[in-house]
Amino acid sequence: MALIKCKNCGHMISDRASTCPHCGHKQKERACSENRTGKQANNINNEEPIKETLIEGTDEHHTNKTLVILIGVLVVIAIGFGSYMFCRNGNKNTDLSTLPDTLTNDSTIVDTVKSDTEILEKPIEVIVTQNAIGTIRKGMLAKIAVPMLADPSAKGDFYDRVEIEETDRYITDICYEVFLYKGKEKLCSFTTDAKYNLSNDAGIPSKKVMGNGRITAFSIYSPSIKLKDGIHVGLTAKELVEKYHAKIRHYENLEYGGLEFVFNKKHKGYSFIAKGEIINSNMESDIDDSEEEFLNLSDVRDCSLKQIDF
Known part of the structure; x- marks a missing residue:
């Protein structure tokens, strides 16, 4: 209130x-x-x-x-x-x-x-001309064409090892050649006009001696080295006959005998040595004079190109 x-x-x-x-x-x-x-x-x-x-x-x-x-x-x-x-x-x-x-x-x-090993083992391919294998040409001083002959530390363009070996290229004479390898594979070889002692007691001439000569002839042993048209070691008789129109020749004389492939004039100067077995031939075995016989594919067995000389 x-x-x-x-x-x-x-x-x-x-x-x-x-x-x-x-x-x-x-x-x-x-x-x-x-x-x-x-x-x-x-x-x-x-x-x-x-x-x-x-x-x-x-x-x-x-x-x-x-x-x-x-x-x-x-x-x-x-x-x-x-x-x-x-x-x-x-x-x-x-x-x-x-x-x-x-x-x-x-x-x-x-x-x-890919490992480095796989890259290194990639197949090489070297092209052959009439007077050369790759950059190595006839008439060149060997130690210039193959620097490894003078300098072991030098490197090759398609090879990695050089050896001097005795061959039977000239049959009756002792001959030494320069062999080029890729790993364990024998690629090719060449002779030089180097002067060395031909007696067996003299031993194998040194790389330096061989390098002082000029290259005179080649031999090819590997399928990785090919002619311009693709012919290479390892091709079979069937491939060479059907694709390249080669002929198979059987030659025999007092000194040696065997098989080889013969081509047209395009391959003049080359010798195509074959390996294989003759299973059907009319050639007489006691002929003294040099003779030749062309064979069919059915006349040979396991026949292929073994070596190319030029």
């Missing part, structure tokens, strides 16, 4: 009194007005919590909506990433299933990377 002034007499009276106890003036209108004011105030006070509740509810609604969206985005990302990893692993498993059971790490390296 509060005290208020009476509008008529000015005395202090209760705000709930309807009349002034001092002068009898009615106070009802003021009280009602104040009551109404109080009610309005109460209503306002009651409405503020409601508004605050509505605002708080709205904020909470927005927060929940944001969380739902964020969770949805994370779920989509997780599903996409999982699908990607599944597909990736599936491809890997498919690739591995196509590989042989014996595959190892070492074999994978061997299959995908």
Whole structure:
């Protein structure tokens, strides 16, 4: 309860009194007005919590909506990433299933990377002209054509070793030739006009002595050295006859006998020595004079080109 002034007499009276106890003036209108004011105030006070509740509810609604969206985005990302990893692993498993059971790490390296050894062992191919094997030509000073004869540390373009060996090229005379090798493979040889002692007691002439002479003749033993038209050691009689129109010749005299291939004038100056067995021939074995006989493919067996001289 509060005290208020009476509008008529000015005395202090209760705000709930309807009349002034001092002068009898009615106070009802003021009280009602104040009551109404109080009610309005109460209503306002009651409405503020409601508004605050509505605002708080709205904020909470927005927060929940944001969380739902964020969770949805994370779920989509997780599903996409999982699908990607599944597909990736599936491809890997498919690739591995196509590989042989014996595959190892070492074999994978061997299959995908060529070693230096494989590169070095790649077959060489040297082209022969009328007077040369590669860069080695007739008439050249041997030590210039093959630097290894003068300098053991020198390197060859298609060979890696040089040896001096005795041969039977001239049949009745002792002959020494320069042989070129690639690893263990005998590639070719050549004679020189170097001066050396021909007696058996003199021993094999040195590389230096052979290098001081000029190259006079060649022999080819390897299929990697080819003539321009592709003829090379190792071709069979059938290949030479059908593709290159060669003839098989049987020669025999007092000194030696055997087989050789004969071509047209295009190969003049070459001697194509064959190896094989004659199974059908009308040649008499006691002929003293030099004779020759051309044979058919059916007359020889296991016949192929063994050596090319020029």
